[in-house]
Amino acid sequence: MEEIKLVKGNEAVALGAINSGCDGYFGYPITPQSEILETLMELRPWESTGMVVVQAESEVASINMVYGGAACGRRVMTSSSSPGISLMAEGISYLAGAELPCLIVNVQRGGPGLGTIQPSQADYFQATKGCGHGDYNMIVLAPNSVQEMYDFVFDGFDLAFRYRVPVMMLSDGIIGQMMEKVSLSRSRPRWSAQEIRSMSDDWATTGRHGSRARNIASSLELDPNEMERRNLDLQSRYRSIESAEVRFEEFLTEDAEYIVVAFGSSARIASETVRMARAEGMKVGLLRPITLWPFPSARIAELADRVKGFLVAELNAGQMVEDVRLAVDGRVPVRHFGRMGGIVYSPDEILNALKQEGRSNG
Amino acid sequence: MAEIKGTINVDRERCKGCGVCLGACPFDVLALSAEVNSKGYPFASQVRAEACTGCANCAVVCPDGCIEVFRKIWKK
Amino acid sequence: MDKVYGRSSLLTDNVMHYCPGCSHGTIHKLVAETIEEMGLQSETIGISPVGCSVFAYNYVDIDWIQAAHGRACAVATAVKRLQPDKMVFTYQGDGDLSAIGTGETIHACNRGENIVVIYVNNAIYGMTGGQMAPTTLLGMKTATSPHGREAAIHGYPYKIAEMVSLLDGVCFVTRQSVHSPAAVRKAKKALRRAFENAQAGMGLSFVEIVSSCNSGWKQSPVEANHWMEENMFPFYKLGDLK
Structure with a gap:
């Protein structure tokens, strides 16, 4: 059960x-x-x-x-x-x-x-x-x-x-x-020492045994060529992550003219804003990045081709809005709405910001 | 009585000529060479090989692990 | 002839990067010999610091973790807690352990982690070019105390071995040196005892080794050893503290 x-x-x-x-x-x-x-x-x-x-x-x-x-x-x-x-x-x-x-x-x-x-x-x-x-x-x-x-x-x-x-x-x-x-139905046991050895024996410091070379966990490399190679390895890993691990969620974006972009608790609040806006006949949707890095830039870029604007709601002075603007690349307005210092906005505060956005865009 | 005879083998390329082994030897067996290794260091060498007892003091204090020690004991 | 002394099979072929006569080489050798003699190569994980001995992992053929400056005891805590059957030791200089890493050191000691801390105290920062350490003696000239260490400006040298000996989690505190054959043999015995304590789960063993940094002190290796005997040993007294 x-x-x-x-x-x-x-x-x-x-x-x-x-x-x-x-x-x-x-x-x-x-x-x-x-x-x-x-x-x-x-x-x-x-x-x-x-x-x-x-x-x-x-x-x-x-x-x-x-x-x-x-x-x-x-x-x-x-x-x-x-x-x-x-x-x-x-x-x-x-x-x-x-x-x-x-x-x-x-x-x-x-x-x-x-x-x-x-x-x-x-x-x-x-x-x-x-x-x-x-x-x-x-x-x-x-x-x-x-x-x-x-x-x-x-x-x-x-x-x-x-x-x-x-x-x-x-x-x-x-x-x-x-x-x-x-x-709490999702559950799994800890790995056994045997499992760890079979998965990670080429890097984990579990004791140098048998014929395997010693494993060294270190970020130090004084040879600049080798250090650059390690950096390039990391970067190519990051590109793989960007292509495979982007996660986001959309709510009523199919016909939306305006998109609210919000993450975490702000996305919970903004989903209520979207319901309120829809009740008033405004075509508003929500995009919620689940992975903040890698960022759902490609999806935002797609949406930018067919919406009138974005409002980024976040409990700060404007941070994720920069990533949204990079993705939108100037095609439509991207505005920010935020509160700071521990104040949490209500859904209608975001709705008011949306209405101003609508007015300023004509 | 027993007669003890020792000798050492210095890894010349590994030796950095620090000289710490010289003072550790109780019989002044060692001195630094006049010639240098490929890194430019003089290296420890036996100048009174006949006095070596194989006590290993030189090897024990050597920071670079350059010295192997051999020993033979004849019981009389 | 019989071979009575040779390189430990746990020392790699790499030529150590240390200056001629540096105590680090001797201490590395003792660590390798102790692990080899106890048959613990596959059971031991070393934590190397930041400082000259950051590259300890190049010389002793065991698994190593290179820790951020001062954090070796925190790293070792997790390694030992997660692999309680392994032998875990840190190898740290006086800048790493007794300046930036004081907090991690004291608290690992206080928790009684079953690890060995090897503390190489040469009263100076070697790697960065001979700056003053917390352990630098009064009057001693370094790159950042060029007129000699003055208490009014720089504070006093401190003895962290004495400090940790007060903590209940610590089972063994000793101060050794490696400047003479007899001292090296004693230091090795102390290391062996420390490793055995960790195996027996008795708490943390703290082995300080008062060392020379002839380059930092601007002396020859042999002079540095004499200077250490005359100046360091009266302040950092050798022997078991606990």
Whole structure:
């Protein structure tokens, strides 16, 4: 029988970790995501699945524990909120450079600085444009429901290991804190040591055995030619990800004259805006990028050929709007509507912004 | 009584001529060569080979692992 | 004739990049010999730092993880927790461990991770060109204390081995050196004991090795060893602390 539970988004991440065969979680408390670590410590998965849970002394330590665990070919993850992710930036760059798979959950709060504990989507740039130093990308999954916070733990690990890259789940304080029912039917065991060896013996640091050469997890390369080759390898991997892993969702876009583009919690709010607009006879649709990187640029470009304009609604000063504009390439107007500092807009605020958009476009 | 005879084999190309082994030898067996290896370093060589007992002190302190030690003990 | 001493089979053929006379080479050799003698090649994972010994993975034929600057103990924590049957050690310099990595070091010690920490203290940053480290002695000239380290400007040298010996998670703290045959033999015994502690799950073993950086100190290798005996050992006293 399908197991359904009423849980917070953050609790769903903890349950997703245990049920997705995660080997290790390493984290540090920060609002609004501390329930992830709290739930794991309450459930004691080391006694059931053998999953390791460590409360680290800092986000810096957490991400470096993730680096060590990932190097061993294990499914490992951490979670934090915006200021903590800034502290992890160095480690994420190292993970990308050493080609190590892992899952990082960001339950965003408002910044800059210590900012606020209220929800925000102001880490879009940080998540999609690198976060740390160097040329690299993370796959970024943006859940808009508690169910997706559960499911994206599974998907995040699958993508991370398919491409040996770090994956970020970019959530926010709304989804992390709200309660919804979640189906927990998706479940799988942890990999055995044998399975890890058969999958990852050419790179995982599980002990140099038999005739295999020693494995070295490292992002260091002082020979510039070799370093460029490694960069080109990463870039070609990123191109493969862009061609195979773009995910998005559309709502009433078939006949739409205006498209709202929104991700995560904003997409939940904007879907209500679309219903309200339709009730008033406005032909409005919603495009919700599920992967923020790779971005659904091709689909947005297609839509730009037949709509009058786009409105990008996001809880920030205008970040994803830049990617939408790049995709639209000037063919129709692309406007931004946002709130900041932890304020969450209502569906009718977005509707008002849409109406202004309609008026200014004639 | 036993007579002990030792000898060493220095990997000349690996040796960087740091000289740490010279002072470690209790019998002043070693000196740095006048010639240099392909990297330009002088290397450790036995100048009083007959005094070597194969105690391995030189090899033990060698940072680059260049020295192998051999030893023979004759019981009298 | 019988071979009584040779290169450990766990040392790779690579010529070490270290300066002539650098203690790192000797310590690498001891690590390789200890792992070989304990039969742990397939069971050991080393964590290399940032600093001169970043390339430790080029010389000892085991699996390695190269950690970000200062983070080796955090990396090692996860490696050991996820593979509790493996031997896990970090190899870190004084800049890496006792400056930027103080937090990760102290907390791994405090958690009592069953790992070995090998701490090479030569009182200077070697790789970046001889800058002052937290461990630089008062009066010692470095690239960033060109007039000699002054307490009023730079603070005091500190003894992290003494600090971690206070922590309950730490089972063994020792300070060794590798400047003489006797010292090398003692240091190897200490390493062996540390590795055995980790195998037995007794908590964290911390092995400091007071070392010379003759290039950074601007001395010959032999002079540097003498200077170390006269200046470093009175402050960083050798022996077991716990």
